[in-house]
Amino acid sequence: xxxxxxxxGSASATPFLNRHHTAQVLTVGNQSYLIDCGEGTQRRLxxxxxxxxxxxxxxxxxxHGDHFFGLFGLLSTMHLQGRTEPVQLFGPAGLxxxxxxxxxxxxxxxxxxxxxxxxxxxxxxxxYEDRLLTVHTLPMRHRIPCxxxxxxxxxxxxxxxxxxxxxxxxxxxxxxxxxxxxVVDEHGTVLVSNxxxxxxxxxxxxxxxxSDTLYTESLVPLVHDVDLLYHEATFLDDMRERAATTHHSxxxxxxxxxxxxxxxxxxxxxxxxxxxxxxxxxxxxxxxFEPVELATEGKTVSIPE
Amino acid sequence: xxxxxxxxGSASATPFLNRHHTAQVLTVGNQSYLIDCGEGTQRRLxxxxxxxxxxxxxxxxxxHGDHFFGLFGLLSTMHLQGRTEPVQLFGPAGLxxxxxxxxxxxxxxxxxxxxxxxxxxxxxxxxYEDRLLTVHTLPMRHRIPCxxxxxxxxxxxxxxxxxxxxxxxxxxxxxxxxxxxxVVDEHGTVLVSNxxxxxxxxxxxxxxxxSDTLYTESLVPLVHDVDLLYHEATFLDDMRERAATTHHSxxxxxxxxxxxxxxxxxxxxxxxxxxxxxxxxxxxxxxxFEPVELATEGKTVSIPE
Numbered sequence: 001x002x003x004x005x006x007x008x009g010s011a012s013a014t015p016f017l018n019r020h021h022t023a024q025v026l027t028v029g030n031q032s033y034l035i036d037c038g039e040g041t042q043r044r045l046x047x048x049x050x051x052x053x054x055x056x057x058x059x060x061x062x063x064h065g066d067h068f069f070g071l072f073g074l075l076s077t078m079h080l081q082g083r084t085e086p087v088q089l090f091g092p093a094g095l096x097x098x099x100x101x102x103x104x105x106x107x108x109x110x111x112x113x114x115x116x117x118x119x120x121x122x123x124x125x126x127x128y129e130d131r132l133l134t135v136h137t138l139p140m141r142h143r144i145p146c147x148x149x150x151x152x153x154x155x156x157x158x159x160x161x162x163x164x165x166x167x168x169x170x171x172x173x174x175x176x177x178x179x180x181x182x183v184v185d186e187h188g189t190v191l192v193s194n195x196x197x198x199x200x201x202x203x204x205x206x207x208x209x210x211s212d213t214l215y216t217e218s219l220v221p222l223v224h225d226v227d228l229l230y231h232e233a234t235f236l237d238d239m240r241e242r243a244a245t246t247h248h249s250x251x252x253x254x255x256x257x258x259x260x261x262x263x264x265x266x267x268x269x270x271x272x273x274x275x276x277x278x279x280x281x282x283x284x285x286x287x288x289f290e291p292v293e294l295a296t297e298g299k300t301v302s303i304p305e
Numbered sequence: 306x307x308x309x310x311x312x313x314g315s316a317s318a319t320p321f322l323n324r325h326h327t328a329q330v331l332t333v334g335n336q337s338y339l340i341d342c343g344e345g346t347q348r349r350l351x352x353x354x355x356x357x358x359x360x361x362x363x364x365x366x367x368x369h370g371d372h373f374f375g376l377f378g379l380l381s382t383m384h385l386q387g388r389t390e391p392v393q394l395f396g397p398a399g400l401x402x403x404x405x406x407x408x409x410x411x412x413x414x415x416x417x418x419x420x421x422x423x424x425x426x427x428x429x430x431x432x433y434e435d436r437l438l439t440v441h442t443l444p445m446r447h448r449i450p451c452x453x454x455x456x457x458x459x460x461x462x463x464x465x466x467x468x469x470x471x472x473x474x475x476x477x478x479x480x481x482x483x484x485x486x487x488v489v490d491e492h493g494t495v496l497v498s499n500x501x502x503x504x505x506x507x508x509x510x511x512x513x514x515x516s517d518t519l520y521t522e523s524l525v526p527l528v529h530d531v532d533l534l535y536h537e538a539t540f541l542d543d544m545r546e547r548a549a550t551t552h553h554s555x556x557x558x559x560x561x562x563x564x565x566x567x568x569x570x571x572x573x574x575x576x577x578x579x580x581x582x583x584x585x586x587x588x589x590x591x592x593x594f595e596p597v598e599l600a601t602e603g604k605t606v607s608i609p610e
Contacts, residue, residue: 013385039378040345063410065381069374073344076370080318094410101406105368105399107449144412 010269041070060091062146215253255288269295315574346375365396367451520558560593574600
């Protein structure tokens with residue numbers, strides 16, 4: 001099953017002609033999850049052929065414009081296209097008021113149900129789950145309430161070792177084994193031991209989105225062993241004081257964070273428009289953590305099963 | 306002096322990959338006036354090299370997203386760039402609430418003074434003037450309160466006919482003559498007749514922006530003899546019933562309106578995304594009014610002095 005992140009934009013606040021504001025799409029199986037929605041995101045979705053029909057869930061980190069000004073237009077277009085399927089929207093309190101104020105003045109009664117859940121950006125909590133994955137909030141440290149998100153596939157079914165399976169098990173009993181249970185009789189006596197006839201399930205893949213934030217070590221345990229980590233890297237380390245003042249991180253700090261979290265791979269983004277050439281940011285992060293890439297627009301990162 | 310309209314976008318509600326939502330810049334002398342501000346307008350300004358520093362005044366027609374969703378991002382960028390010069394913003398009531406709700410939740414205290422004036426979309430009234438021009442509202446008929454704008458250069462100074470000017474006039478007396486007054490003595494006796502020594506001033510150029518609206522003949526007298534008329538033409542005339550239902554116009558109606566208003570030139574825009582090829586819209590308007598052009602993105606129309 002696909003587990004793929006697509007970068008639609010990764011520019012920080014001041015836009016740059018050929019770099020767009022933050023937006024990402026995580027696709028797991030046949031579901032797509034939108035993470036942040038900078039101005040123009042609806043165009044990026046068309047450009048990269050991400051169909052609205054696959055989008056049911058949107059996660060917004062915080063209410064700085066470069067992370068959500070595209071939401072008005074995206075929701076309006078879904079409405080104008082007559083969407084009827086609901087959209088679940090997660091973000092800090094206030095996002096609903098900004099949207100409903102606009103809908104009220106444009107006399108818009110959305111054609112679909114927009115289900116808003118206010119997340120608490122100070123908590124690490126389960127806020128969403130479906131049959132494929134869970135999403136937990138990650139408390140960022142930024143100038144305004146800001147929330148990262150950890151996406152993790154649900155535990156998968158164990159593999160049945162056909163050579164060791166006894167004959168004559170019912171579909172229900174096979175399903176119990178795949179879910180990690182023993183097959184027992186009505187008295188609880190083990191008839192078939194799970195351990196004996198199954199092998200470990202496929203790894204449950206995970207993606208952590210950490211933006212915008214100060215370098216914050218207390219977050220490390222929350223994303224330990226994550227397969228893919230996105231960490232903002234607005235500045236080079238020679239500007240770490242400016243990063244601290246504006247509650248952002250440097251490329252070196254992003255690398256350090258990935259190293260401490262024992263992430264498998266790191267993506268850095270949210271680049272300041274002062275950097276025309278992004279290679280120095282990449283090289284700086286690499287001095288600390290080697291498997292790092294730039295979250296440039298259009299990049300796709302797949303995590304194999 | 307320059308009097309030039311630049312089209313930044315002219316797509317109607319559902320966006321199209323290579324067509325942007327409505328935004329225009331009218332440049333008169335060294336001043337630029339932004340008219341509507343669809344999503345992504347700040348990028349179009351950079352692309353077409355319209356400098357923020359020349360923009361002091363923004364006119365928004367109505368609160369459908371395709372006409373103002375770019376305003377959040379444009380104002381944010383001006384703020385992030387440390388602008389200190391004030392911006393005057395004109396639009397229907399409610400625009401201020403939409404903006405201030407967003408600024409409140411993003412903890413934004415703009416670096417410049419945003420001076421909002423709520424216009425009354427049912428009135429034809431003077432809402433703005435500076436040393437170069439006046440701006441009057443034009444009452445559109447749309448599904449929500451919607452306001453067109455008429456830009457008109459102020460009356461210009463009369464030309465002094467040097468061959469016929471008596472010797473020895475003071476600069477103050479010459480200025481009186483250029484303003485259309487006679488030179489008189491302290492008893493009011495005419496010493497130099499304006500009529501005798503001046504000729505007519507240059508024409509005061511005008512531009513009328515009419516979008517979004519039903520075809521509305523009662524508007525015609527308000528824009529009579531306008532040099533350049535922009536009139537929306539969302540549909541072809543075979544869809545005039547749909548145009549009526551959605552409070553839009555057809556290309557034929559735009560041509561008819563221009564003809565009745567005795568406009569010098571017509572621009573049509575706000576094209577429905579159903580029309581991949583815009584030529585049929587142009588040809589349809591031309592059957593009624595010959596000097597018409599498509600308001601395609603990037604088009605510049607100059608009105609000579």
